[in-house]
Amino acid sequence: MSATKPELRTVNVIRYGKPLREGGSLPALVEADDDFLYVLKFRGAGQGTKALIAELIGGEIAQLLGLRIPELVFANLDEAFGRTEPDEEIQDLLRASEGLNLALHYLSGSITFDPLVTTVDPLLASQIVWLDCLITNVDRTVRNTNMLIWHKELWLIDHGASLYFHHSWQNWEEQSRRPFAQVKDHVLLPQATELDAVDAQFRQILTTERIESIVALIPNEWLTNESMPESADEQRQVYAQFLANRVATSELFVKAAKEARNALV
Structure with a gap:
């Protein structure tokens, strides 16, 4: 890491x-x-x-x-x-x-992950569920797992449906502190039994500085939009603060994920 x-x-x-x-x-x-x-x-x-x-x-x-x-x-x-x-x-x-x-x-020779064929380790399942709760990724379901098996290892793809707050850009701060209700449909939720341990570990890794360094990668030309009054730097600040807020209040989405899992098993 x-x-x-x-x-x-x-x-x-x-x-x-x-x-x-x-x-x-x-x-x-x-x-x-x-x-x-x-x-x-x-x-x-x-x-x-x-x-x-x-x-x-x-x-x-x-x-x-x-x-x-x-x-x-x-x-x-x-x-x-x-x-x-x-x-x-x-x-x-x-x-x-x-x-x-x-x-x-391109992962040549990879195959689509099938939850009926491959069992995912509880720790790895919990890590992926935690990630998707953080970034509000609605697209990791049984219908569309967005995971591949390559060289007998699990690889994640397609995070473009994440951070859906930015499509309306309204009430982003309130949304940043909400649980992730769609976790109930997550393909790996039944195996995600280590969410508390993962939460403690990942909160330590995802510092504000590391979040800001990732957000800084966004090219200016991707943030130039006549419908957005905010500058590129101001938009980056919103992305960084949205993620920092979610890390700081991760107990909310972890609790919601555990409750959703208990309703399944």
Whole structure:
């Protein structure tokens, strides 16, 4: 578990491979100029840069806490990149995503986590549940686990549905201190029997300084929005304070998670 200041590499996308699934976000498999394959999340799709911000913050916090996630990189998409794409929908997506996007290293040969096949250790399950309560991740359910098995180990992906407060940006401070009601649908909740121990450990790791260093990674261009009167720095301050508040009051979401688990088992 590293205490160093987080950094992300920047790569240039050189080849569009294929879309990975249907849906509003249309993530794609791409090749970059470092000769690696990545799953690219487009700034011009779905919830736009807010999904990328949630992906960045959620992934970096997970990594800080010692959980496995594919390497995150900034991925630059040149304005000329989509000109030869024959599919009009994809061409529009590429044009809307010129500039800096976010990508995850492609885990070749990985398989989707199946809770009926793989049993997760109670400590690891508790760590993942705690993380998702912290970042208010609504997208780790039986229907869509957003976890992969790669080399017999569990890897977390897709945190773009987290931090949903930023879609309305209202009452964010009140929301930062609320329990996470959606934890009742978490795929790993039945195995999460070590939440108190995890809470004590993770509260020590997630200091204000470490939270701020992660939030500082958000590029200015992702925070430039005519509908937002706040500056980029002011928005970063809100993200940092939202997370700091949740850490400081984590006993609330831990208690709610334990109650939801007791209702299941």
